[in-house]
Amino acid sequence: xxxxxxxxxxxxxxxxxxxxxxxxxxxxxxxxxxxxxxxxxxxxxxxxxxxxxxxxxxxxxxxxxxxxxxxxxxxxxxxxxxxxxxxxxxxxxxxxxxxxxxxxxxxxxxxxxxxxxxxxxxxxxxxxxxxxxxxxxxxxxxxxxxxxxxxxxxxxxxxxxxxxxxxxxxxxxxxxxxxxxxxxxxxxxxxxxxxxxxxxxxxxxxxxxxxxxxxxxxxxxxxxxxxxxxxxxxxxxxxxxxxxxxxxxxxxxxxxxxxxxxxxxxxxxxxxxxxxxxxxxxx
Amino acid sequence: xxxxxxxxxxxxxxxxxxxxxxxxxxxxxxxxxxxxxxxxxxxxxxxxxxxxxxxxxxxxxxxxxxxxxxxxxxxxxxxxxxxxxxxxxxxxxxxxxxxxxxxxxxxxxxxxxxxxxxxxxxxxxxxxxxxxxxxxxxxxxxxxxxxxxxxxxxxxxxxxxxxxxxxxxxxxxxxxxxxxxxxxxxxxxxxxxxxxxxxxxxxxxxxxxxxxxxxxxxxxxxxxxxxxxxxxxxxxxxxxxxxxxxxxxxxxxxxxxxxxxxxxxxxxxxxxxxxxxxxxxxxxxxxxx
Ligand SMILES: Nc1ncnc2c1ncn2[C@@H]1O[C@H](COP(=O)(O)OP(=O)(O)OP(=O)(O)O)[C@@H](O)[C@H]1O
Ligand SMILES: [Mg+2]
Numbered sequence: 001x002x003x004x005x006x007x008x009x010x011x012x013x014x015x016x017x018x019x020x021x022x023x024x025x026x027x028x029x030x031x032x033x034x035x036x037x038x039x040x041x042x043x044x045x046x047x048x049x050x051x052x053x054x055x056x057x058x059x060x061x062x063x064x065x066x067x068x069x070x071x072x073x074x075x076x077x078x079x080x081x082x083x084x085x086x087x088x089x090x091x092x093x094x095x096x097x098x099x100x101x102x103x104x105x106x107x108x109x110x111x112x113x114x115x116x117x118x119x120x121x122x123x124x125x126x127x128x129x130x131x132x133x134x135x136x137x138x139x140x141x142x143x144x145x146x147x148x149x150x151x152x153x154x155x156x157x158x159x160x161x162x163x164x165x166x167x168x169x170x171x172x173x174x175x176x177x178x179x180x181x182x183x184x185x186x187x188x189x190x191x192x193x194x195x196x197x198x199x200x201x202x203x204x205x206x207x208x209x210x211x212x213x214x215x216x217x218x219x220x221x222x223x224x225x226x227x228x229x230x231x232x233x234x235x236x237x238x239x240x241x242x243x244x245x246x247x248x249x250x251x252x253x254x255x256x257x258x259x260x261x262x263x264x265x266x267x268x269x270x271x272x273x274x275x276x277x278x279x280x281x282x283x
Numbered sequence: 284x285x286x287x288x289x290x291x292x293x294x295x296x297x298x299x300x301x302x303x304x305x306x307x308x309x310x311x312x313x314x315x316x317x318x319x320x321x322x323x324x325x326x327x328x329x330x331x332x333x334x335x336x337x338x339x340x341x342x343x344x345x346x347x348x349x350x351x352x353x354x355x356x357x358x359x360x361x362x363x364x365x366x367x368x369x370x371x372x373x374x375x376x377x378x379x380x381x382x383x384x385x386x387x388x389x390x391x392x393x394x395x396x397x398x399x400x401x402x403x404x405x406x407x408x409x410x411x412x413x414x415x416x417x418x419x420x421x422x423x424x425x426x427x428x429x430x431x432x433x434x435x436x437x438x439x440x441x442x443x444x445x446x447x448x449x450x451x452x453x454x455x456x457x458x459x460x461x462x463x464x465x466x467x468x469x470x471x472x473x474x475x476x477x478x479x480x481x482x483x484x485x486x487x488x489x490x491x492x493x494x495x496x497x498x499x500x501x502x503x504x505x506x507x508x509x510x511x512x513x514x515x516x517x518x519x520x521x522x523x524x525x526x527x528x529x530x531x532x533x534x535x536x537x538x539x540x541x542x543x544x545x546x547x548x549x550x551x552x553x554x555x556x557x558x559x560x561x562x563x564x565x566x567x568x569x570x571x572x
Contacts, residue, residue: 111340175374175382176392178337183396183451184369197386 016273019266026263030082038062039073041080041233046071050249066251068241074255077233081256084234085263087145088218092152093211099153100160101203107161108168109191119165122158130155134217138226145228148221152214160206167199205275212267219260235260285353286310287487288334288455293347294570295329295338295511303329303342305512305566313454316481316488318498318519320534321508327491328377330508331457334489336361336368352454369400373448375458375477379440379465383432390428393447400451415446419476438469442476449480456481459491474501495538499523507531510563529555 029036039062049071051060059066065074107118134151141147171177172195180190215235222228222236231237235256242253288311295304304326311317319327332338334349336356349356352371356364373396376382383392393415394408403411409428416424419442432440441461448456458477462470478501481488490502498505498519505522507515507530515528526532533551 173339175376175378176384178332178335179374179376179382179447180384181337181365182335182368182372182374183399184365185399194384198384200386 013273013276015269016277019269019273022262022266023270026082027086029079030086033076033079033083037073037076037079039076041072041076042231044070044072050245050252052249053251065255066249068238068252069245069249074238074252077238078235078256078259080233081235081238082259084145084228084232085215085218085260088148088152089211089214089267092149092214092217093207095149095153096156096210096214097160097203097207100157101164101199101206103157104161104164105168105191105195105199108165109172109195110187111169111172115165118161122161125158131220134221135224135226138221143226143228148218148228151221152217155217156210156213159210160203163202163206164199167202168195171195171198201275201278204278205271208267208271208274212264212271215260215263215267286350287313287352288489289348289350290330290334291348291350293330293333293349294345295326295333295342296345298341298343302567302570303511304333305510305563305570306347307508307511307513309506309513309516311455311487311489312503313487314485315503316478316490316501318502318505319489319491319508320493320495320498320505322493325508326511327493327508328459329511331374331459331489331491334368334455334457335372335374336364370451371453372455372457373451373453375441375445375448375456375461377460377463379437379444382444383440385432387431388428389430389432389435389443393428393443393450396447396451411450412446415450416443418449418480419443419446421446437465438473441465441469441473445473445476445480449484449486452484453486455487455489457489457491460493462492462497477501495534507534509559512559512563512566514559514562530559 045067048060048067049069051067051071052058053066053074062073065078067073068077103118103122107115134155137151137154138147141150168191177190177194180194181187185193218234219236219239222234223240225237225240228234238256239253239260242249242251242256246253290307290309293304293307294302296302307326307330309317309319309330319330321327329338329342333344334351334356338344344357347357351367354367356367359367383389390409390412393412394405397403397408397411398405412428413424416427421427421439421442427435427439427443435443441464445461461477462473465473474497477488477490490498492498502519504516504518506513507528509530515522515526515531517527517531522531523535526535530551533555537551
């Protein structure tokens with residue numbers, strides 16, 4: 001009665017390698033930014049404005065990826081930008097996930113009045129235009145790292161709540177949940193030991209996706225000058241600056257843009273890859 | 284002998300009013316197998332779920348009593364009820380695909396019941412689980428304990444579910460169409476296994492099925508259910524010799540026999556269905572009055 005599907009382990013796919021690798025590099029860059037950044041990210045030098053990247057003519061040593069119109073080093077700003085991007089991704093992503101997933105789990109598994117309250121709340125919440133909401137919030141409590149994180153949590157917890165609610169509802173109807181209850185388990189215990197492990201792959205996928213979204217939202221807010229402060233080194237801020245001088249100095253726009261793109265892509269690919277890996281049925 | 288499970292005038296309704304079970308009464312004695320037959324949608328599973336306290340949320344018990352080992356489950360507080368049910372009853376479910384948690388290994392899924400219900404130590408439970416898996420004729424139980432459900436065939440999963448149902452020595456087992464999801468050759472093995480386990484453990488067994496052929500092989504008594512109403516409740520021999528209710532007679536005629544496998548595959552006549560429907564309507568009228 002042996003089964004061919006046995007205990008075979010899937011090798012880590014290329015997708016996981018690439019996305020995980022890029023994020024690891026980024027994390028290192030963020031952690032060690034003060035050590036590896038060749039210049040001070042805030043130091044302006046109007047005499048060395050718009051220096052091109054190292055392979056073009058007219059460069060100066062130490063400014064590998066060129067400088068912006070105020071003479072700030074693009075590479076150093078990007079390294080420090082990784083710090084802000086990753087802090088926002090981790091903190092905002094995790095908070096959003098914890099709040100949204102808990103509410104979704106409770107609504108989907110308990111049903112009844114907890115579900116009615118939470119679902120109604122989600123519906124009302126989603127009737128607000130989210131970006132307007134975030135801008136309003138920042139207008140009220142001011143710009144800064146905390147308000148960006150808050151804005152992301154406020155906009156996006158409903159995504160977790162809705163998806164996890166649906167999943168928990170499906171799992172809750174399965175016979176193994178009934179069996180656990182017949183065996184005398186409490187409802188809360190059943191939720192934690194039976195339902196949660198089964199929705200975990202989805203939570204992980206949503207979480208990493210959310211981290212990517214957090215990076216984008218932070219960039220958008222920087223782009224419209226609602227992020228941390230005008231000269232703080234953020235990717236969004238750099239993109240917004242680079243946009244105005246793209247004909248004279250394309251590198252100010254292109255390097256942060258590519259980094260942003262790769263990062264967001266990596267987050268979503270990492271999520272998908274992890275989901276496949278954690279899901280015992282797909283594994 | 285006092286029946287171990289005694290359901291008295293149980294009524295279950297949708298929360299919006301529609302009746303699902305209509306004054307159902309049935310008894311299952313210790314060491315006996317009681318069959319519960321009826322067409323799909325008759326409410327067979329809902330009887331089992333009422334006993335085990337796992338009715339879907341849209342449904343509620345609107346009247347009656349469920350006596351389990353001398354205690355009316357519906358008259359004690361929910362926490363106590365859950366405890367009693369956990370200690371005395373277990374379910375062999377219809378679909379072995381959804382009855383095991385896909386994210387946990389087989390071993391803990393069996394031993395957990397022993398630890399939860401009987402308060403055993405992990406090591407004792409582990410040893411007992413191995414024994415049980417051997418008892419349900421699983422080769423290499425030590426390996427199976429480490430497998431995930433999706434790594435096993437449907438027949439193996441059903442064996443595991445049987446082992447896990449008998450694990451905590453329940454005095455009542457409810458088997459809800461335990462063989463429907465399996466192919467015919469495996470069905471026979473599983474059926475024999477359940478009958479053997481029941482005889483060895485001496486538990487009361489409520490056996491839900493829509494197959495009279497199966498009932499005739501394993502049951503001591505049976506109830507015939509139509510639209511949530513028990514239309515006949517009889518000992519096995521009496522039922523197959525002299526079925527009283529016209530619906531039972533039609534059902535018997537519709538069951539293929541060994542000597543005449545196709546000739547007896549007759550649909551239940553419309554006149555009989557109309558008659559039962561009338562009974563149901565009458566019942567509802569009396570019930571509302
Ligand atoms: N969650 C639910 N909400 C509303 N009605 C339900 C629900 N579950 C079951 N029912 C109704 O209860 C009735 C009895 O269903 P039940 O599952 O007990 O039938 P059954 O006799 O077990 O049939 P089968 O042989 O198909 O398993 C059906 O008419 C069904 O429509
Ligand atoms: Mg059923």
